[in-house]
Amino acid sequence: MHTEAVFPDWPGGAEVAVALTFDVDGEAPWLGEGPEYNRRLTTLSQGRFGPSRGLTRILALLAALDIPATFYIPGHTADHHPDAVTAILAGGHEVAHHGYLHLGSDGLDADGQRAELDLGLSALSRHGVRPIGYRSPGWEIVPETLSMLAELGFSYDASMMADDRPYWEASGGQPLLELPGHWSLCDWPYFGWTPYQGGLLADPAVVERIWVEEFESARQERRVVTYTMHPEAVGRGYALRMLERVIAAMLDQGRPWFATHAQIAAMASPPG
Numbered sequence: 153m154h155t156e157a158v159f160p161d162w163p164g165g166a167e168v169a170v171a172l173t174f175d176v177d178g179e180a181p182w183l184g185e186g187p188e189y190n191r192r193l194t195t196l197s198q199g200r201f202g203p204s205r206g207l208t209r210i211l212a213l214l215a216a217l218d219i220p221a222t223f224y225i226p227g228h229t230a231d232h233h234p235d236a237v238t239a240i241l242a243g244g245h246e247v248a249h250h251g252y253l254h255l256g257s258d259g260l261d262a263d264g265q266r267a268e269l270d271l272g273l274s275a276l277s278r279h280g281v282r283p284i285g286y287r288s289p290g291w292e293i294v295p296e297t298l299s300m301l302a303e304l305g306f307s308y309d310a311s312m313m314a315d316d317r318p319y320w321e322a323s324g325g326q327p328l329l330e331l332p333g334h335w336s337l338c339d340w341p342y343f344g345w346t347p348y349q350g351g352l353l354a355d356p357a358v359v360e361r362i363w364v365e366e367f368e369s370a371r372q373e374r375r376v377v378t379y380t381m382h383p384e385a386v387g388r389g390y391a392l393r394m395l396e397r398v399i400a401a402m403l404d405q406g407r408p409w410f411a412t413h414a415q416i417a418a419m420a421s422p423p424g
């Protein structure tokens with residue numbers, strides 16, 4: 153059993169802590185599928201839409217509303233779209249670790265997992281970033297990863313789903329804060345689509361309802377809620393308009409504290 157993390161009251165009398173998080177995957181997940189994807193220019197371009205267009209829209213929205221967010225960036229994206237990282241940092245946002253080539257932990261041995269972590273750290277360090285948070289590519293994590301995160305000095309992970317509020321994981325014998333997400337609060341299952349895997353291409357009104365309802369539940373329970381998004385999905389014009397409406401509903405319905413994962417993690421009382 154895990155131990156639920158304890159927090160003081162949210163700053164400024166807020167009723168709920170809302171983390172808007174974006175995984176800037178770019179071309180990495182496709183290239184990570186195999187070398188044949190080097191030739192699949194349309195698929196790669198669909199990924200590239202994230203850092204090259206979707207991100208610009210997202211950053212403009214966040215700036216207009218003065219909302220900080222957390223951006224999980226694979227090292228490959230940082231290396232190939234350095235301007236994207238520069239723009240994210242210039243907006244005052246948090247940058248966190250999301251692997252290097254977005255390789256799923258479950259398909260890697262310990263050495264491969266360590267390489268993904270090290271290469272990702274090196275890529276982000278070229279932007280002067282030493283991330284304290286990690287989200288595993290594709291939301292799968294193996295026991296070795298947890299131990300490595302502790303060893304590498306990470307403060308939190310955002311890959312698991314055992315609760316809908318932050319909790320402590322044992323990581324290499326040390327406590328690691330888990331900031332859980334869920335597929336229902338992720339844009340990809342609704343708006344992601346590929347010719348190989350298909351997808352829903354859902355009506356944004358449906359997603360809007362689910363996300364605002366979850367916000368209301370979190371508000372009533374005065375807990376944290378994390379939304380996970382991808383610039384190549386939520387950064388499409390129609391989907392970003394939905395995010396705008398979701399944020400407006402949050403501001404209308406209550407007093408949210410929009411915070412980065414690092415800001416939320418910093419408020420957790422150490423387990424004891």
Ligand code: ZN
Binds near residue numbers: 177250254
């Ligand atoms: Zn990802």
